Amino acid sequence: MLGMIGLFGGLAILIFLTMKGMNLLIAAPITALFIAIMNGIPLFPQLVEEGAVNFLTNYMGGFTGFIASWYLMFLTGAIFGKVMEDSGAADSISQWIVSKIGMKRAALAVVIACAVLTYGGVSLFVVAFSVYPMALSLFKQADLPRRFIPAALAFGSTTFTMTSAGSPEIQNWIPIEFLGTTPYAGGQVSLFVAIFMFVFGYWWLKRMISKAVAKGEKFVARDTDKEVDMQRALPNPFLSMIPLVVVLGITLVFHNLLGTSALIISLSGGILATFLLNKKYFQNFGHAVGEGAMGAVIAIANTAAVVGFGGVVKATPAFEVAVNVMTDIPGSPLIGGALAVAVIAGLTGSSSGGQAIALPLLAPHYLDLGVDADALHRTVAISSGSLDSLPQGGYVVTTIRSIAGETHKDAYPAFGALSVVVPLLGAVLAVILFSIGL
Template sequence: MGLAGILLALALLICLAYRGWSVLLLAPVAALLAAAISAEPLLAHWTQTFMLAAAGFIGQFFPLFLLGAVFGKVMEDTGSVRAIADFLTLRLGPDRAILAVVLAGAALTYGGVSLFVALFVLAPMAEALFRRADIPRRLMPPAIALGTFTFTMMALPGTPAIQNAIPMPFFGTTPFAAPGLGLIASAIMLGFGLWWLGRAEARARASGESFSAIRAPEIDEAVLRERAVTAREFDPNEIARGHQSDGSPSILVAAIPLLAVVAVNLCMTFVILPALDFSWLSEPRWGGTSFEAVSGVWSVAVALTMAALIAVGLNYRRLPRLRETLDAGANASVLPIFAVASLVGFGAVVAALPAFGLVSDWVLSIGGGPLVSMAIATNILAALTGSASGGLTIALDALGDTYLQRALEQGIDPQLLHRVAVMSAGTLDSLPHSGAVVTLLAVCGVTPRESYFDIVMVAIVGSLLALVAVIVLGTVVGSF
């Protein structure tokens, strides 16, 4: 009966969230439904299980949500995001329109710009390029997805994406975990995606298909917002707020803050923080934590802070309403983190139910060792929630300690666990109910029927191929 309650709660959460109901309301209702069917105390689960887990997630990762959203908004309002997109458009031109869109998306997201900020700039850039090159509009979403949803989110070493930060407190790793394997995975995703899109473009030209100026009807903004906020760290409602600069900086000025994110993250991770003594973190006043549990989050937080300050300093005259820009960025981080935290609270309640033992036993009994088991569990949860960060946190909250223990017993480097966990969260999170997919299709003006198959190929199939390669290589030669 308890297992049936878990499944019913999941079905309720998925169906109503897809229809645009707020996850802030749905997650506790679904969690309490599962608890009620299991004859568990409802109020205790709401305040002591759900809320404590949600609050723990917020306390751990709100700095990254906040700083990432502020940095993205500063980059947008200064015109820096547009400058980078325009530079690649000019350099590569319509003859290499798909490559230009992919590289622009990769540069922005790897440099710390929030996904939704990037989407609203990349879509008009892609439309102009595809129109001039006479490439079908339906290929715009997969091209943008390849540059923003895949390797820069989950594989490139040091990526500031929140998904790459979540495993760090669980495994004591850094944003640069398993860098060699991450680079190989990135090459597989990028190579497969570009091959598929090149093939799709060639077939479209051979069949006489051309760019269509007709856009699909837009999705209701309220529904779009509710789906989107569980997917990434930026509330799309704040995109239009603040004050966007009429002009754009030079490509050098625009690129420096992005380079700063990578450089500062690297220095903090391998030079500055390891050189300091943080033994005092084990004291009760600091929560009895360890340096390994917090250093990764600290590195990314400092990197985003420095990059935002540099962006403001270099573009101060382009920010006549700096307070409005900063307010919009800060506000944009609030709803997403509460939405994801609510999913984490839901997962905590489910994991605390007696029937979850059956699910846990099944997952841990999957053949192939902890890497395969963790990959399957994280993929399933990311698919069900439509959220890479939510699915990943639920999986690690419930089974992270067990996976780490089993990995250490088998001589598996925690860095490999980290990379597999992040990549697993970023594959099946791109199903049709994903907020990122829904938003991408909406801003590009196409329907799921037109573009979703190609999104599957570049964002799911390519990522799964890379995930399999990392698991096989990691199992054979270890982490590197």
């Protein structure tokens, strides 16, 4: 019981500290230490046998492991975003979009841009880095409150695209290993759910922005914002889109061969394409690359801090008990599977982590019961993208703080509504549709 209190108490404390604005590099290890103590886990490797569970090894293993796996993706993604900004390509695209769909649909433009890149296989973190400069320009021109930018980025990336049938994102591929399905599992239901999430989510986002504007909220510029010179010559908007197409195309070509490593090639290609196509429009190419590199370090450190927290959580006896409880929930196996994956994703701050931990336990048990593998695949995929977006999640902190420079207090209400509530409703709809035999 003490271990379980420590587990969920530690998560609650981490969420509280994150919402209060504490640096995640401090909050995550402190709360992980609290969980370790409450679960009787030794603090240092010198106090246990070689290879045994201990706080320091498990935390730093998760922390450094994430950096080792993702640093170059973060680096190239952040630099790509910055060179798109410095060359004026992001401004050119945003002005063209506004001219076609109008200022009032600036948020829709951001959502669509994120959706296209995400469904094309670009990492969620990279999408946020790449689209943010355009989003900032769009929101500034439309005079919309900038605190909604993280919500628009997350909605376009982590809801109706990330976990839909055919998506090359890892959240749609992990179940294949355990269920013997395909990326298109549950395609018909997935389409219905994706349409629901898009329509309902965009309506909600638009409503929140409209209410804020009606109360007098406007775009507030900051000293750190790059000033937009309205007299500045900008590159052709169609040529400016070519680097995005390059990123998407290279990712699609090399994804099956190289997996996530294809992102390094595709983003490097995007950087090169931006430089070659817009060379004469750059203000300071070298400075943009340097700023992108520094931004990548901050972003990946914040994310790795939460992954380290998850490394300690997964090592606790209480976590194993919690997993067993979730997998033994009575009723429809789809409900139990969806809930188990969602809760574990919330505890570890990772949608892919929630699947990777739950499916080895769920899959054999439910398949033996005759559960439709395609239905289980789609249900757990959709549900994995819900509670992983609680305030302490690595993607959440990176997008809100490191990329957008907002506070949780200002940005998270809309962010959580679209990236937690909407996917949860989508998972419920999927269970219902599968249950009636659709």
